[in-house]
Amino acid sequence: MKKKITILAGILMILLVGIAGAEEKKANKSRENKKFEKAMRSFEMEAVIMTTKGNISFYLYPEAAPKNVANFVFLAKNNFYNGLTFHRIIPNGLIQGGDSVGDGTGTTGYYLKDEFTDWLTFAHEGMLAFANSGPDTNSSQFFITMSPMTNLNKKHTIIGGTKTREDLGVLRTLRQDDKILNIDIKGKKIDKFLDYFPEEVSEWESKLVKPAKR
Missing domain, CATH: 2.40.100.10 (Cyclophilin-like)
Structure with a gap:
C-alpha cells in the first residue's frame, strides 16, 4: 500500500511540474510578445x-x-x-x-x-x-x-x-x-x-x- 502511495505521489509531482512548466512557458511567450509589440510600436x-x-x-x-x-x-x-x-x-x-x-x-x-x-x-x-x-x-x-x-x-x-x-x-x-x-x-x-x-x-x-x- 505504501509503495502504491509513493508511486501516485511521484506521478502527481511529475504532473504538477509539467503544468508549472507549461504555465511558465506561456507566461514567457506572453512577455516576449508584449516586448515585441512595444518594439514595433516604438518605430x-x-x-x-x-x-x-x-x-x-x-x-x-x-x-x-x-x-x-x-x-x-x-x-x-x-x-x-x-x-x-x-x-x-x-x-x-x-x-x-x-x-x-x-x-x-x-x-x-x-x-x-x-x-x-x-x-x-x-x-x-x-x-x-x-x-x-x-x-x-x-x-x-x-x-x-x-x-x-x-x-x-x-x-x-x-x-x-x-x-x-x-x-x-x-x-x-x-x-x-x-x-x-x-x-x-x-x-x-x-x-x-x-x-x-x-x-x-x-x-x-x-x-x-x-x-x-x-
Whole structure:
C-alpha cells in the first residue's frame, strides 16, 4: 500500500511540474510578445504614397501586422511600386494598386500569411490593406477603402490607415491607371525596422520577381 502511495505521489509531482512548466512557458511567450509589440510600436511608422494626383499619408501598424508591414516596407525600399498603376477602382468603395502586371494577376513571387487583430478593423474609411486571392496569399497588391467595409474584417490584413481628411480627398481623385510615383517610409530609427525580420527578408530577396521595365 505504501509503495502504491509513493508511486501516485511521484506521478502527481511529475504532473504538477509539467503544468508549472507549461504555465511558465506561456507566461514567457506572453512577455516576449508584449516586448515585441512595444518594439514595433516604438518605430511610429508612416508611409507616404506619392501619386500622379498628389501624396497620401498613412500611419502604419507593425504592432498589428508585423510581417505584412515589413513586406510593404521591403517592397517600398526596393522601389517595387514605383511606376505601377491603380488598376482597380470601385466608386465609393476602394482603390487597388501594387500589381506588377497591371491586370490584377501580378505578385512578388512569394506570399505571406494573414495577420488579424481585433482592434484594427474596416469600421472606418481610409484603411490600407493587402489584397489577396484567398487566405494567406498576401503579396504586393494593396487597396485603400473609401468607406467603412466591415464585410472585409478577418478577410484582408490591414497594415495602415490614412492620417487626415486631406489624404482621403486625394484618394478620391484617383482614377484607373493613375500611377504610384514612389512610396516613402518614415519613422523613428526606421532603418533598423527590417532588422527584426532577417529570415523573411532573406527569403523575399531570393524570390522577388521585380516588375517589368516601366
